[in-house]
Amino acid sequence: MNFVKKLFQDLAALLFPNLCSGCGTDIYHGEAFLCSKCLFTIPYTDYHLHPDNKVAKQFWGRIPFNMAMALLYFKKGGKVQNIIHSLKYRNQTGLGVKLGEMIGDRLSLASGYMDIDLIIPVPLHKKRKSSRGYNQSELIANGISSALNVSVNSDSLIRTTITDTQTKKGRYMRFENMKTVFSVKNRENLTGKHILLVDDVITTGATIEACAIELHKCGIKKLSIAAVAFAE
Numbered sequence: 001m002n003f004v005k006k007l008f009q010d011l012a013a014l015l016f017p018n019l020c021s022g023c024g025t026d027i028y029h030g031e032a033f034l035c036s037k038c039l040f041t042i043p044y045t046d047y048h049l050h051p052d053n054k055v056a057k058q059f060w061g062r063i064p065f066n067m068a069m070a071l072l073y074f075k076k077g078g079k080v081q082n083i084i085h086s087l088k089y090r091n092q093t094g095l096g097v098k099l100g101e102m103i104g105d106r107l108s109l110a111s112g113y114m115d116i117d118l119i120i121p122v123p124l125h126k127k128r129k130s131s132r133g134y135n136q137s138e139l140i141a142n143g144i145s146s147a148l149n150v151s152v153n154s155d156s157l158i159r160t161t162i163t164d165t166q167t168k169k170g171r172y173m174r175f176e177n178m179k180t181v182f183s184v185k186n187r188e189n190l191t192g193k194h195i196l197l198v199d200d201v202i203t204t205g206a207t208i209e210a211c212a213i214e215l216h217k218c219g220i221k222k223l224s225i226a227a228v229a230f231a232e
């Protein structure tokens with residue numbers, strides 16, 4: 001998508017909030033953030049039903065974890081990319097909560113996620129959070145929380161350094177960059193707990209891996225992972 005088109009869509013989203021975040025068409029009374037057509041046709045993974053899914057395989061041998069899933073497949077230029085863009089840059093806070101509820105509804109049907117004690121969003125650095133106004137992963141976590149009736153802890157895991165946009169870095173540099181980015185405050189609040197770690201999009205898994213290493217230092221019981229989208 002070129003810059004002008006993107007800018008126009010961002011403006012349209014501000015001026016006409018009743019447009020679908022997936023396809024940009026008008027949405028009707030009773031629909032929220034996504035039109036019915038998108039809700040039925042966006043590419044769901046059903047990974048919550050398949051423990052050996054591609055997100056889980058991404059983390060095999062890298063970190064100890066219980067379950068891992070993402071709600072949707074992310075493809076460049078597809079509707080899911082529009083949804084993620086709306087979530088991150090168009091101030092669509094309600095969309096984040098809705099996507100979280102969609103994840104939570106699925107996790108409530110999957111046995112591996114039933115004993116979660118605490119939901120922790122991947123944190124933004126506080127400077128980035130204040131310039132964006134919200135942490136999109138926290139919104140997703142709040143939606144999962146209301147569907148599962150499990151509380152969110154968004155102040156124990158913190159991001160201590162701002163990372164540059166990582167898209168142009170090689171895989172190894174991305175991992176090296178993430179090593180010292182996160183830390184945990186009040187570790188005792190996490191000890192012995194089954195934690196659900198929540199992110200917006202999983203690509204290389206470097207962010208999740210770095211968070212998981214810090215969480216495991218607190219003596220957590222189990223770690224599970226959930227995201228809105230998975231980019232292969």
Ligand SMILES: [Zn+2]
Pocket residue numbers: 020021022023024025034035036037038039
């Ligand atoms: Zn739509």
